[in-house]
Amino acid sequence: MDKIVVGTRKSNLALKQAEWVIERLQAAELPYTFEMEKIVTKGDQILDVTLNKVGGKGLFVKEIEKALEDGVIDMAVHSMKDVPSALEEPFEIGAITEREDPRDVLISNGHVPFHELPAGAVVGTSSLRRSAQILAERPDVTVHWVRGNIETRLRKLREEGFDAIVLAAAGLQRMGWTNDIVTEFLDPEMCIPAVGQGALGIEIRKGDERMQDVLKHLHHEEVAKRVTAERAFLHAVEGGCQVPIGGFANLEADGQVTLNAVVGEPDGTKLLKETETGYDAEAVGKAVAERIAEAGGTAIIERVKAELNEG
Numbered sequence: 308m309d310k311i312v313v314g315t316r317k318s319n320l321a322l323k324q325a326e327w328v329i330e331r332l333q334a335a336e337l338p339y340t341f342e343m344e345k346i347v348t349k350g351d352q353i354l355d356v357t358l359n360k361v362g363g364k365g366l367f368v369k370e371i372e373k374a375l376e377d378g379v380i381d382m383a384v385h386s387m388k389d390v391p392s393a394l395e396e397p398f399e400i401g402a403i404t405e406r407e408d409p410r411d412v413l414i415s416n417g418h419v420p421f422h423e424l425p426a427g428a429v430v431g432t433s434s435l436r437r438s439a440q441i442l443a444e445r446p447d448v449t450v451h452w453v454r455g456n457i458e459t460r461l462r463k464l465r466e467e468g469f470d471a472i473v474l475a476a477a478g479l480q481r482m483g484w485t486n487d488i489v490t491e492f493l494d495p496e497m498c499i500p501a502v503g504q505g506a507l508g509i510e511i512r513k514g515d516e517r518m519q520d521v522l523k524h525l526h527h528e529e530v531a532k533r534v535t536a537e538r539a540f541l542h543a544v545e546g547g548c549q550v551p552i553g554g555f556a557n558l559e560a561d562g563q564v565t566l567n568a569v570v571g572e573p574d575g576t577k578l579l580k581e582t583e584t585g586y587d588a589e590a591v592g593k594a595v596a597e598r599i600a601e602a603g604g605t606a607i608i609e610r611v612k613a614e615l616n617e618g
């Protein structure tokens with residue numbers, strides 16, 4: 308049987324995601340064997356610097372794309388939220404998978420819920436999106452950066468003086484840890500998740516019909532429609548590095564997609580939120596982006612980007 312090589316980053320979460328993809332493809336009983344190829348990316352090597360300052364999301368994707376282009380791998384498994392809103396030539400997303408819980412979760416020492424954290428509590432996060440929304444809701448807490456993979460962040464919660472950390476439910480679920488360690492699932496209207504959070508994206512060489520066929524067995528059309536609206540928004544407001552932006556879409560019973568999105572000041576002093584519903588996912592994303600840009604979102608994004616480049 309022909310062999311298909313599935314590329315992945317080397318973190319435990321990435322390995323779980325790639326294993327999940329391979330299991331699902333094997334279950335489809337296609338005439339292929341599947342093999343995993345682990346790739347160390349720059350983003351995995353630089354764990355002690357705020358990721359925002361070292362080039363953002365693209366860091367995790369670049370080396371993997373090289374392996375794809377060179378034919379070392381045939382497809383690459385990504386967390387959809389780590390995939391830049393515009394892929395470069397000659398790549399495309401061959402499938403967007405079913406979505407895990409897209410919400411962020413709070414894990415606190417002593418299981419104190421978010422609204423009951425004491426004033427001055429130290430909340431760990433590594434994203435400007437989370438800090439903006441946490442501080443808008445609770446200006447009396449302090450946000451500190453906590454970098455590293457999920458295991459590292461949980462260890463730092465116990466050992467480094469944090470009262471709580473906020474991370475993606477999906478990562479915990481894929482690691483098999485879930486509910487007993489989670490204090491609270493944050494309301495996705497209060498803390499709007501990252502674009503694509505909870506879904507996986509499978510990247511392939513553009514026009515690779517063999518992979519397109521294989522990936523029909525993984526693609527989830529409803530999730531893809533939601534993520535399309537989210538990514539159209541992300542693309543229209545910035546198109547680049549990691550800034551305080553959230554976007555989360557749901558499908559209505561009639562098939563329309565509703566997008567809630569936010570651009571915020573990292574210190575939480577301003578949040579710009581907009582909502583739009585419609586049948587055309589791309590148009591919904593663009594409409595929300597236009598309104599947020601006009602309300603001052605562009606100015607915030609430009610300023611944050613400039614600060615990241617200086618820092």
Ligand SMILES: NCc1[nH]cc(CCC(=O)O)c1CC(=O)O
Nearest residue numbers: 386388474475477478504505506
């Ligand atoms: N930023 C890193 C990252 N990329 C994907 C996930 C979790 C899985 C997902 O959101 O799909 C995480 C960890 C986190 O944000 O807590």
